[in-house]
Amino acid sequence: LKNPSFSNRGKSLEDELNESNDYYLSRGIAVIHKKPVPVQVVKVSYPARSAARITEAYFGTPSTTDYNGVWKGIYVDFEAKETKIKTSFPLNNIKEHQIQHMQNVTNAGGFAFLIIKFTTLERYFIVPFEMVERKWDRMKAGGRKSITLLEFENTSVEVQPGYIPRLDYLNAVETLMKLYDDKIER
Amino acid sequence: LKNPSFSNRGKSLEDELNESNDYYLSRGIAVIHKKPVPVQVVKVSYPARSAARITEAYFGTPSTTDYNGVWKGIYVDFEAKETKIKTSFPLNNIKEHQIQHMQNVTNAGGFAFLIIKFTTLERYFIVPFEMVERKWDRMKAGGRKSITLLEFENTSVEVQPGYIPRLDYLNAVETLMKLYDDKIER
Ligand SMILES: [Mg+2]
Ligand SMILES: [Mg+2]
Numbered sequence: 001l002k003n004p005s006f007s008n009r010g011k012s013l014e015d016e017l018n019e020s021n022d023y024y025l026s027r028g029i030a031v032i033h034k035k036p037v038p039v040q041v042v043k044v045s046y047p048a049r050s051a052a053r054i055t056e057a058y059f060g061t062p063s064t065t066d067y068n069g070v071w072k073g074i075y076v077d078f079e080a081k082e083t084k085i086k087t088s089f090p091l092n093n094i095k096e097h098q099i100q101h102m103q104n105v106t107n108a109g110g111f112a113f114l115i116i117k118f119t120t121l122e123r124y125f126i127v128p129f130e131m132v133e134r135k136w137d138r139m140k141a142g143g144r145k146s147i148t149l150l151e152f153e154n155t156s157v158e159v160q161p162g163y164i165p166r167l168d169y170l171n172a173v174e175t176l177m178k179l180y181d182d183k184i185e186r
Numbered sequence: 187l188k189n190p191s192f193s194n195r196g197k198s199l200e201d202e203l204n205e206s207n208d209y210y211l212s213r214g215i216a217v218i219h220k221k222p223v224p225v226q227v228v229k230v231s232y233p234a235r236s237a238a239r240i241t242e243a244y245f246g247t248p249s250t251t252d253y254n255g256v257w258k259g260i261y262v263d264f265e266a267k268e269t270k271i272k273t274s275f276p277l278n279n280i281k282e283h284q285i286q287h288m289q290n291v292t293n294a295g296g297f298a299f300l301i302i303k304f305t306t307l308e309r310y311f312i313v314p315f316e317m318v319e320r321k322w323d324r325m326k327a328g329g330r331k332s333i334t335l336l337e338f339e340n341t342s343v344e345v346q347p348g349y350i351p352r353l354d355y356l357n358a359v360e361t362l363m364k365l366y367d368d369k370i371e372r
Pocket of ligand 1: 066081
């Protein structure tokens with residue numbers, strides 16, 4: 001079931017996550033949804049006998065991350081990102097306000113993380129916010145503007161794509177949380 | 187500070203909640219956001235030197251509730267509703283899938299509730315999902331199709347509108363959770 005040769009090549013990370021979330025919901029495991037993209041509606045027409053039609057609108061800037069929800073009583077919140085690059089993930093894919101949001105979530109007792117898909121490699125990493133923040137701060141201090149593949153391999157949890165669910169990312173989150181608990185106990 | 191005579195008459199419940207959430211966020215108390223209304227985009231034009239413009243789109247149906255977030259490590263999820271009626275809240279203001287969503291949230295360890303504003307009375311009630319569900323089931327069994335004001339007074343927590351924050355609804359949630367804990371302990 002984990003053979004990438006029959007995998008859903010070309011499927012977007014968003015589709016893979018939505019499928020996985022549908023699975024979690026149907027099994028009563030977790031309630032996690034993608035937030036709609038904010039749209040600022042300017043003009044709407046109301047044709048007779050049909051649905052209201054938006055005729056002028058603009059894309060807004062999301063104030064938070066892509067996904068949030070609840071799992072085992074834990075508030076989970078994450079941003080999903082894809083990159084075609086094979087050796088690193090450029091930090092300019094993340095916005096300052098998303099870093100701020102994940103910091104706020106962490107402070108309020110939630111668990112924030114990133115899901116990074118290296119599309120060319122078909123590899124997926126679940127990255128705790130704490131790790132992202134360290135790399136973000138490194139960049140702000142004049143350091144490199146990306147996170148290397150090796151850094152993902154060393155400080156995050158890789159998810160093997162499967163069939164059902166496509167991406168069992170909550171299993172990886174569980175592993176991550178155990179690692180963090182161990183660190184705190186030491 | 188709780189004198190309704192200088193209150194924000196005419197302000198929508200959504201505005202009042204957004205203001206309150208801004209306050210909670212700025213004080214590091216909680217991270218709670220309104221979810222954007224889903225919009226299905228059909229056509230977009232890309233004029234030179236200006237923002238992408240959506241020229242055809244339709245309103246989608248929200249699959250969840252209005253608001254969610256994290257507070258003191260607790261996942262909170264709620265729907266906000268206004269009514270002009272003075273004596274009861276009609277249950278047809280709530281959709282079946284929202285009941286289902288709140289049930290799912292409760293099962294996954296989150297805290298789901300409703301905020302009801304009686305606009306004419308300027309009274310606000312924080313209603314635990316458990317109470318809403320009982321009334322929903324009563325309706326399904328052929329009973330009344332609304333929740334009476336008296337029922338709100340007896341089985342939910344009223345919030346007095348204030349100045350900053352406008353609606354300290356998390357304080358009411360805290361009261362509710364204590365009531366529920368007491369009930370469980372007995
Ligand atoms: Mg994304
Ligand atoms: Mg509402």
